[in-house]
Amino acid sequence: MRKLIIVIFSLILIYFLCGFYNGLEITNYSYQYEKLHEKFDGFKIVLISDLHGKVVGKDQHKLIRAIRSCNPDMIAFTGDITDGYHKDLSPIRDLLSGLSGSYPMYAVTGNHEKDNLRNYEELLNCYEEYGVYFLDDDYQTIDKEGEHIGIYGIAYRDRNLMKNDIKGPNKNIDNFNILLCHDPNAFSDISLYGYNLVLSGHTHGGIIRLPFIEGLLNNNRSLFPKFDGGNFSMNGSSMIVSRGIGDSVFARYYNRPELVCITLNTRNN
Numbered sequence: 664m665r666k667l668i669i670v671i672f673s674l675i676l677i678y679f680l681c682g683f684y685n686g687l688e689i690t691n692y693s694y695q696y697e698k699l700h701e702k703f704d705g706f707k708i709v710l711i712s713d714l715h716g717k718v719v720g721k722d723q724h725k726l727i728r729a730i731r732s733c734n735p736d737m738i739a740f741t742g743d744i745t746d747g748y749h750k751d752l753s754p755i756r757d758l759l760s761g762l763s764g765s766y767p768m769y770a771v772t773g774n775h776e777k778d779n780l781r782n783y784e785e786l787l788n789c790y791e792e793y794g795v796y797f798l799d800d801d802y803q804t805i806d807k808e809g810e811h812i813g814i815y816g817i818a819y820r821d822r823n824l825m826k827n828d829i830k831g832p833n834k835n836i837d838n839f840n841i842l843l844c845h846d847p848n849a850f851s852d853i854s855l856y857g858y859n860l861v862l863s864g865h866t867h868g869g870i871i872r873l874p875f876i877e878g879l880l881n882n883n884r885s886l887f888p889k890f891d892g893g894n895f896s897m898n899g900s901s902m903i904v905s906r907g908i909g910d911s912v913f914a915r916y917y918n919r920p921e922l923v924c925i926t927l928n929t930r931n932n
Contacts, residue, residue: 687719687729688919692894692903696859697930699839700810709735709766710923712845712864713907715746715775717920718754726908726922727761733924737805738766740795741864741905742773742819742845745782752785759793768795769803771816773845773865798843813840815858839927847890847904854900860927861902866891867910873917892921 699706709730719726730738745755762768770790776783790797798816805812840858847863854861866888877891892906906921 685915685920687725687908687922689729689733689922689924691924691926693926693928694860694901695928695930696839698859699927699929701929702807702810703812703839703927704929706812706927707733707735707737708841708862708925708927709733709738710741710862710864710903710905710925711738711744711908712741712862712905712923713743713773713867713909714740714755714758715743715907715909716749716751716754717909718757719908719920723754723757723761726758729922730762731765733922735766735924737814738762738768739814739841739843739862740768740770741843741862742771743775743864743907743909744770744773745776745779745786746909747775747778747782750779750782752782752789755786755789756793759789759795763793767805768793769798769814769816769843770795771798771843771845772819774819777819804838811838813838814843815840816843819845847895847902848888850890850895850897850900850902854898854902858900860925861900862905862925863890863902864905864907866904867907867915867918 711730720728745752759768772783776786787797789795796803796814798814799818800816802813802815805814840860842853842858842861844853844861844863846865847861848865850861850863890902890904892904895902895904903923903925905923906918908920908922
C-alpha cells in the first residue's frame with residue numbers, strides 16, 4: 664500500500680511539474696476562401712502576439728528560426744510585443760533586426776504598449792527603423808500581379824470605445840481583407856464589418872489550461888474566457904486567437920508559448 668501511495672504521489676508530482684514546460688509550439692492553420700484570388704493561393708502568415716519582451720534563445724535566435732521555418736509571406740504582430748512593466752526593448756530590437764528585410768511586417772498596439780509611454784515612443788521608433796508597418800486605425804495593401812489583400816489594424820482601446828470606432832473595409836470590399844486587433848472580445852462586433860480573417864491575442868490562452876476545460880482565466884481574472892485561443896467563426900468572418908508567447912502578471916500553466924502559422928488557399932484548390 665505504501666508503494667502504491669508513493670507511485671500515485673510521484674505521478675501527480677510529475678503531472679504538476681510538466682505543466683510548467685514552456686517550449687515554443689508552432690500551431691498551423693489552413694483556410695480556404697472563395698474570395699481569395701488565385702495569385703495568393705498558399706499565402707502564409709505568421710501571427711505573433713503577447714511577446715511581452717520575452718527572450719526565446721540568445722538574441723531571439725530560437726524564435727527567429729521558428730518563424731523562418733514557417734516560410735511566411737508576412738508577419739503580423741497583434742499587440743503586447745513589449746510589457747508595461749519592463750523598460751528594456753533590446754529583445755524587441757533583436758527580433759525585428761533578425762526579421763527586417765526578409766518579410767513584410769505589420770503591427771498594432773495592445774494594452775501594454777501604452778502603459779509605458781516612454782517605451783511606446785521608443786517602440787514606434789523601432790518599428791520605423793526596421794520597416795514595420797504600424798497599423799493602428801490604418802491599413803495597407805499587399806499587391807501581387809494586380810491583385811490585392813487588404814491588411815487593416817485597429818488600436819487597442821476599451822471595448823465599448825472600440826465598438827464605436829470599428830470601420831469596415833468599404834474601399835476594398837472586393838478584396839480579401841485581414842484585420843489585426845489585439846482584443847478578441849470585440850469579435851461579435853467586428854464580425855459584422857466584412858473582414859474575412861481577424862488575427863488577435865490578448866487572452867494568453869486562458870493562462871492556465873486544463874483538460875476538457877482549456878482556458879481557465881481571462882485577463883480581468885474572470886473565469887473561462889470565450890476566446891481563450893484557437894479559431895472561431897461568426898457572421899461569415901473567421902478569427903484566430905494566438906495564445907501568445909510571453910506572460911505578464913501570471914505564469915503559464917499547461918499553456919506553451921505559441922507561434923501561429925496560417926496558410927490561405929483559394930476555394931477552388
